[in-house]
Amino acid sequence: MRTLIQGGTVVTAEGSYPADVLIDGETIAAVGRDLAALGAVDTTIDASGKYVIPGAIDVHTHMELPFGGTFAKDTFETGTRAAAWGGTTTILDFAVQSRGRSLREGLDAWHAKAEGNCAIDYGFHMIMSDVNDATLAEMDGLVADGVTTFKLFTAYPGVFLSDDGAIFRAMQQTAKNGGLIMMHAENGLAIDVVAAQTFAEGKTDPYYHGVVRYPIFEGEATNRAIRLAEAAEVPVYIVHLSAREALNEVRAARDRGAAAFAETCPQYLFLTLDDMGNGFEGAKFVCSPPLRPPDHAVELWKGLAKDDLQVVSTDHCPFDFEGQKELGRGDFRKIPNGLPGVENRVDLLHDGGVVAGRITANRWVEIISTAPARMFGLYPRKGAVAVGSDADLVVYDPKAKHTISASTHHMNVDYSCYEGREVQGWSTVVLSRGKTVIENGAYVGQKGDGRFLRREPSQEYLKAT
Numbered sequence: 001m002r003t004l005i006q007g008g009t010v011v012t013a014e015g016s017y018p019a020d021v022l023i024d025g026e027t028i029a030a031v032g033r034d035l036a037a038l039g040a041v042d043t044t045i046d047a048s049g050k051y052v053i054p055g056a057i058d059v060h061t062h063m064e065l066p067f068g069g070t071f072a073k074d075t076f077e078t079g080t081r082a083a084a085w086g087g088t089t090t091i092l093d094f095a096v097q098s099r100g101r102s103l104r105e106g107l108d109a110w111h112a113k114a115e116g117n118c119a120i121d122y123g124f125h126m127i128m129s130d131v132n133d134a135t136l137a138e139m140d141g142l143v144a145d146g147v148t149t150f151k152l153f154t155a156y157p158g159v160f161l162s163d164d165g166a167i168f169r170a171m172q173q174t175a176k177n178g179g180l181i182m183m184h185a186e187n188g189l190a191i192d193v194v195a196a197q198t199f200a201e202g203k204t205d206p207y208y209h210g211v212v213r214y215p216i217f218e219g220e221a222t223n224r225a226i227r228l229a230e231a232a233e234v235p236v237y238i239v240h241l242s243a244r245e246a247l248n249e250v251r252a253a254r255d256r257g258a259a260a261f262a263e264t265c266p267q268y269l270f271l272t273l274d275d276m277g278n279g280f281e282g283a284k285f286v287c288s289p290p291l292r293p294p295d296h297a298v299e300l301w302k303g304l305a306k307d308d309l310q311v312v313s314t315d316h317c318p319f320d321f322e323g324q325k326e327l328g329r330g331d332f333r334k335i336p337n338g339l340p341g342v343e344n345r346v347d348l349l350h351d352g353g354v355v356a357g358r359i360t361a362n363r364w365v366e367i368i369s370t371a372p373a374r375m376f377g378l379y380p381r382k383g384a385v386a387v388g389s390d391a392d393l394v395v396y397d398p399k400a401k402h403t404i405s406a407s408t409h410h411m412n413v414d415y416s417c418y419e420g421r422e423v424q425g426w427s428t429v430v431l432s433r434g435k436t437v438i439e440n441g442a443y444v445g446q447k448g449d450g451r452f453l454r455r456e457p458s459q460e461y462l463k464a465t
């Protein structure tokens with residue numbers, strides 16, 4: 001099966017140029033001018049007036065995540081389909097180790113949820129709930145099996161929180177096996193003190209979820225995680241960075257030559273603490289770290305432009321407003337944490353980044369696809385428009401406008417954080433390993449098209465960056 005994407009502008013992290021892209025089977029066979037001359041093809045896709053970009057990679061999703069007595073609403077089937085609609089052709093989801101069980105058991109459970117159900121390719125990170133001799137030893141086997149990244153938390157005491165010794169031991173293990181530690185960096189113990197005091201004052205609305213998780217608690221934990229990684233002489237990746245205080249720690253670390261990396265998410269760029277203020281409606285915006293006052297987003301955009309932040313992921317973790325977010329009526333501490341977003345990231349970043357003049361189209365591609373591929377051991381198989389790379393490609397119309405709404409989105413959740421927001425930019429055709437899965441707004445793929453991605457360790461690359 002040969003497909004020719006004809007007449008578009010190839011936009012990569014390095015540059016933009018007019019070129020056709022020829023696909024043979026699952027991979028890119030040629031990139032250049034006038035490729036129709038190379039012979040007959042089975043399908044031709046007209047990309048005139050449009051960009052041809054590498055499929056986007058979302059390195060932070062939580063399909064079917066158990067949280068607070070309920071489950072994130074999107075399954076691997078519905079969530080990966082929604083991702084494809086939004087131009088994302090790879091997700092990395094977080095498998096969870098249950099306390100007292102093995103890592104492998106948690107990983108197997110996530111494989112069982114995903115296998116045969118995904119619309120696009122997928123890989124896993126491993127959330128470690130216990131750090132002990134047995135789980136440390138298990139990490140090496142996971143790295144060998146392509147699960148090369150491990151998430152630890154300084155938040156959620158009693159659930160996911162690891163103490164400093166545990167974090168340091170896990171980091172030391174990655175120095176040996178080439179893995180990478182990803183940190184949820186908020187001081188959960190201090191947050192719980194303020195949360196209890198605030199609740200006792202009768203302040204129970206969702207808004208207070210945003211108030212009690214101080215930016216300085218994120219800054220402190222970010223610094224601590226980076227300092228521990230420096231001591232262990234390994235890179236570290238801070239997930240969902242939201243606060244100026246945390247960004248400043250990453251900046252300072254990078255300035256002194258530390259291998260510190262961080263992602264932010266669309267919610268921290270486009271939404272603010274004010275969105276949490278409308279009574280219990282604010283529950284729609286409850287996530288951790290929380291939304292911040294507007295001046296933080298200004299700094300995050302600067303961080304993205306200057307590469308102090310390298311990636312934008314979604315932390316997609318959708319809960320219905322009705323029946324799920326409502327579990328926290330009367331107590332903001334009981335609202336399930338998480339927002340939907342896997343479908344909206346590419347367009348939001350194009351509209352608010354490229355169209356708004358904050359970043360170039362090339363930087364946009366880097367943030368949504370190429371940098372994630374490099375950092376998470378998928379490059380150049382993913383994240384590139386290059387001969388031999390997987391033909392994960394998006395024909396992107398940079399002029400088309402559409403309005404984000406729960407009534408038209410494909411995520412399995414009953415509200416949108418961006419309801420009514422008009423964005424410019426739209427994925428018109430999406431190919432996953434050479435197969436068209438989205439065509440002019442219609443899903444034409446099949447459940448099970450997506451395959452598990454065995455990733456390479458990326459520590460050496462990160463140390464040298």
Ligand SMILES: [Zn+2]
Pocket residue numbers: 060062315317
């Ligand atoms: Zn998350």
